Amino acid sequence: MIEMRGVTVRYGDTVAVDDVRLSLPTEKIYGLLGRNGSGKTSLLSALASYRRPHRGTVLVDGVEAFENPEVMRGTAFIRDTLDLNDSDRVRSALEVAGWLRPTWDAEYAIKLLDIFELDARKRISALSRGQRSMVGVVLGLAARAPLTILDESYLGMDAVARTLFYRELLADYLAHPRTIIVSTHLIEEVADLFERVIIMDRGRILLHDETDALRGRGVTVTGPAERVSAFAAGHAVLGEQSLGGVRAVTLDGRLDPDEIARGERDGLTFGPLGLQDLFVHLTSQRLEVSR
Amino acid sequence: MFHDRSPIYLQIADGIKNDILSGSLREDQQVMSTNQYASFYRINPATAAKGFAQLVDEGVLYKRRGIGMFVSPDAPAKLRAERRERFFAEALEPVLDEAKRVGISVEEITHYLGSRR
Structure with missing residues (x-):
């Protein structure tokens, strides 16, 4: 179990992570979603013990993680800066990772370089943005660390590279189950890989649930304005729009089939909400004000 | 293969039921393991496992310890x-x-x- 207990991270007056409590059972793949500036990277830095929280603690299997060498050896935190020197060659970056990590799989690292068509002789400075991200993925996956954190590791990758990344992530997780936390904006293309999803908003955890529980949560109801309003009464409304006499509302939660049948007889139409739309509705401040 | 407008585990269960009804999965035939299924369809294995568990609960599939899951004869x-x-x-x-x-x-x-x- 990985636990965050009342973790707060500040930068001066700005509170990036606000009193977060989170319990993460191990050996699952988590997706961390949130808008720009919602505090994802700060949360992950605290989770990986790269940053000491201003308040609160992070416990890995009941042991305080910060400055604990045992926990740190078992933690791979890949952030977009890569924490490498620009003048290093890819090969030497992998060698260093091999010295530092007892779980490092050098053979797998070579296989991943091959899959991503990366040249191990190149210097980090000579790589494109997408290729730097690929090096991050190689360092993250081949580390086989019990806690693997990939922060926006797809940046700059094209669709083919991202597909290869997701494929390898799943294949290697199936062969070597471990805790993997992936932060991303590209919800729709990776959501199928996540067992659980954590949504952050303005430094807080807005939601932490099984990914599958979010599919089909949220429904849009469209029809004559007054009937839609009557139907929506008593439901949590995530968003609404009107055009002429027609109104469309987005409701949170699952509707009872009888309720839908009744609504349909009343001339209302119902549509399910995709994950991306649900995420947008849940984290959109402008819509929240109108709630 | 899957859409995100209803839980994937239900879509998996429905898909396997359709395969049984169409005859492409026969009585006492072994179905894919959850890991095979997860890697084939590129989904999280826990989600796949939930779909199979649902089918076992409904009596559509049965388990043989250490071997795998099979289509129930009366399914x-x-x-x-x-x-x-x-x-x-x-x-x-x-x-x-x-x-x-x-x-x-x-x-x-x-x-x-x-x-x-």
Whole structure:
């Protein structure tokens, strides 16, 4: 179990992570979603013990993680800066990772370089943005660390590279189950890989649930304005729009089939909400004000 | 393969039921393991496992310890009976509703069905 207990991270007056409590059972793949500036990277830095929280603690299997060498050896935190020197060659970056990590799989690292068509002789400075991200993925996956954190590791990758990344992530997780936390904006293309999803908003955890529980949560109801309003009464409304006499509302939660049948007889139409739309509705401040 | 408008575990369960009804999965035939299924369809194995667990709960699949999961011998007959029960409410009622909206009478429908025989 990985636990965050009342973790707060500040930068001066700005509170990036606000009193977060989170319990993460191990050996699952988590997706961390949130808008720009919602505090994802700060949360992950605290989770990986790269940053000491201003308040609160992070416990890995009941042991305080910060400055604990045992926990740190078992933690791979890949952030977009890569924490490498620009003048290093890819090969030497992998060698260093091999010295530092007892779980490092050098053979797998070579296989991943091959899959991503990366040249191990190149210097980090000579790589494109997408290729730097690929090096991050190689360092993250081949580390086989019990806690693997990939922060926006797809940046700059094209669709083919991202597909290869997701494929390898799943294949290697199936062969070597471990805790993997992936932060991303590209919800729709990776959501199928996540067992659980954590949504952050303005430094807080807005939601932490099984990914599958979010599919089909949220429904849009469209029809004559007054009937839609009557139907929506008593439901949590995530968003609404009107055009002429027609109104469309987005409701949170699952509707009872009888309720839908009744609504349909009343001339209302119902549509399910995709994950991306649900995420947008849940984290959109402008819509929240109108709630 | 999967859409995100309903839980994937339910879509998995429905897919396997359809395979059993169509005969592409037979009685006592072994189904894919959750890991094989997860890697084939590129989904999280816990999600796949939930879909299979649902089918075991419903008696559509049965487990053999250490070997895997198999199609229950009575699954095709049971599923067919269930679907037949739902056919009128779920398949035919919407057709009749639409017919009513556009002004097609029941006589016209029976006439059409008679010509299809």
